[in-house]
Amino acid sequence: MFKHSQLESVKAALMHPDYAKYPLYLRIQRALRQLILDGVLQANNPLPASRALALSLNVSRDTVENAYSLLHAEGYIERQVGSGSFVAEVPQLQKPKRIIATQPTKQPTIQLSKRGQGMLNNEGVREALTPHPFAPGIPETRLFPLPLWLRLERQVIRDYQFKALQHSDPQGTKELRSAIAHYVNLERGAHATPERILILTSSQQAIALCALNLLDAGDRIFTENPMYQGARKAFETAGLIPVPIPVDQHGIRVDLLKQHSTPVKVVSLTPSHQYPTGATLSLERRLELIEWAEQNQAWIIEDDYDSEFHYVGKPTACVQGLDPYQRTIYIGTFTKSLFPSVRIGYMILPAQLVAPMTTARTLQDGHTATISQLTLACFIENGHFGAYIRQMRQVYAKRLITLEKLVRTHLKEFLEPLPPLGGMQMPCVLICGLNEKVIIEDAKEKGIALTGLSSLYITTPTQTGFLLGFAAYTEREMELAIQIIRKVFTDNSG
Numbered sequence: 355m356f357k358h359s360q361l362e363s364v365k366a367a368l369m370h371p372d373y374a375k376y377p378l379y380l381r382i383q384r385a386l387r388q389l390i391l392d393g394v395l396q397a398n399n400p401l402p403a404s405r406a407l408a409l410s411l412n413v414s415r416d417t418v419e420n421a422y423s424l425l426h427a428e429g430y431i432e433r434q435v436g437s438g439s440f441v442a443e444v445p446q447l448q449k450p451k452r453i454i455a456t457q458p459t460k461q462p463t464i465q466l467s468k469r470g471q472g473m474l475n476n477e478g479v480r481e482a483l484t485p486h487p488f489a490p491g492i493p494e495t496r497l498f499p500l501p502l503w504l505r506l507e508r509q510v511i512r513d514y515q516f517k518a519l520q521h522s523d524p525q526g527t528k529e530l531r532s533a534i535a536h537y538v539n540l541e542r543g544a545h546a547t548p549e550r551i552l553i554l555t556s557s558q559q560a561i562a563l564c565a566l567n568l569l570d571a572g573d574r575i576f577t578e579n580p581m582y583q584g585a586r587k588a589f590e591t592a593g594l595i596p597v598p599i600p601v602d603q604h605g606i607r608v609d610l611l612k613q614h615s616t617p618v619k620v621v622s623l624t625p626s627h628q629y630p631t632g633a634t635l636s637l638e639r640r641l642e643l644i645e646w647a648e649q650n651q652a653w654i655i656e657d658d659y660d661s662e663f664h665y666v667g668k669p670t671a672c673v674q675g676l677d678p679y680q681r682t683i684y685i686g687t688f689t690k691s692l693f694p695s696v697r698i699g700y701m702i703l704p705a706q707l708v709a710p711m712t713t714a715r716t717l718q719d720g721h722t723a724t725i726s727q728l729t730l731a732c733f734i735e736n737g738h739f740g741a742y743i744r745q746m747r748q749v750y751a752k753r754l755i756t757l758e759k760l761v762r763t764h765l766k767e768f769l770e771p772l773p774p775l776g777g778m779q780m781p782c783v784l785i786c787g788l789n790e791k792v793i794i795e796d797a798k799e800k801g802i803a804l805t806g807l808s809s810l811y812i813t814t815p816t817q818t819g820f821l822l823g824f825a826a827y828t829e830r831e832m833e834l835a836i837q838i839i840r841k842v843f844t845d846n847s848g
């Protein structure tokens with residue numbers, strides 16, 4: 355017999371929040387299945403007739419019928435015409451386990467691989483879903499010409515029809531590779547051909563692919579010190595050992611890099627606007643680095659993440675364009691020049707690395723979304739990309755000036771701003787002896803996102819201060835945020 359208490363259990367399960375998202379028949383089915391798995395309903399126990407259960411639960415008979423049919427199909431119950439439904443012999447009956455709990459269950463501990471645990475511990479690279487001042491590396495999205503993008507996307511779908519829905523080349527569409535090659539050759543002095551471009555979802559993916567394909571776990575890699583955390587985490591996840599090379603106002607100290615006696619086969623750097631100092635690598639050092647790479651058969655990873663935004667003088671040609679030996683891997687991204695969710699980045703590769711890198715990416719994500727690639731290709735080819743960059747360069751240049759002024763006016767006793775020649779963030783060093791971490795925590799509580807400079811260093815001693823992003827915030831937003839920071843500083847000055 356189906357007992358009153360069992361009926362109450364089904365009723366209680368119908369109300370359980372875990373089941374709230376399911377349609378009624380599934381909630382009944384789950385509740386009955388759980389009673390069976392828990393051994394509350396034993397093998398050969400009869401279930402109430404669907405009409406009777408429907409009446410008790412105040413649902414339609416069809417709903418109960420659907421639940422019973424599913425239980426039958428899954429082997430939890432037997433149904434015989436004339437004699438009704440019975441609980442089947444289910445192996446789980448021997449070891450009842452409670453899946454649905456009235457109290458929140460404690461997560462069982464799981465054993466991850468060392469690599470998996472390492473990734474979990476380093477917390478990956480998570481960006482704020484809504485940017486708060488002064489999170490760095492985020493572009494302004496509120497000025498993006500959305501109607502134009504939408505029109506181009508529609509045009510792509512009209513032109514390509516169902517072809518746009520199919521898989522596309524893992525290396526990227528020919529259209530986008532051609533548009534990028536033309537653009538970077540013209541604007542960044544690169545030596546790119548569509549055949550040597552690999553379209554990816556981000557520079558982060560490009561950096562991770564380089565880490566996995568160029569070196570083995572335990573190998574060393576030259577990096578800037580301080581450096582971008584995303585690159586450091588990608589290298590460490592691949593088991594690489596960063597060898598930090600100091601940075602000065604002309605970028606990475608190539609002279610110090612060359613003094614290392616044991617050979618290191620890869621150097622990773624941000625030559626246009628060193629992250630986080632903003633220094634531009636001098637031409638002399640670029641040439642010296644290229645010669646070092648050729649002599650040592652080493653690779654240069656050139657992360658050119660925000661070079662489109664250079665405000666003072668002409669931007670220096672990229673290392674890749676100066677390198678006659680094909681030792682440089684150039685990384686570019688549209689997540690900064692356009693908008694973060696576009697998820698399109700790329701590499702310009704030495705010819706012999708095209709096949710290995712393309713094959714490696716097929717194991718990660720197949721290829722980048724085709725419709726977005728084709729839309730972006732139209733956006734670039736029709737001159738909209740160039741126009742948008744010119745517009746945003748002016749916006750960001752003004753915002754940088756504003757931020758520097760705000761810091762110098764309202765935070766002069768606490769911070770010294772070091773305005774870069776380009777990019778989307780400005781480092782400010784602490785000059786008041788206050789604790790960087792305490793300020794970050796206090797500011798966070800008040801909705802302000804501060805990135806500590808010391809966390810970007812691989813070795814001690816470190817510089818303390820903050821990397822203030824300015825691209826994504828209006829002058830008014832920055833002004834309000836600076837007032838809050840001022841209060842944080844004065845409260846902590848005691």
Ligand SMILES: Cc1ncc(COP(=O)(O)O)c(C=O)c1O
Nearest residue numbers: 491556557558582629659687689
């Ligand atoms: C120096 C540097 N490299 C790479 C990236 C990652 O860019 P993407 O969004 O293309 O992965 C960032 C993002 O802030 C960055 O600052």
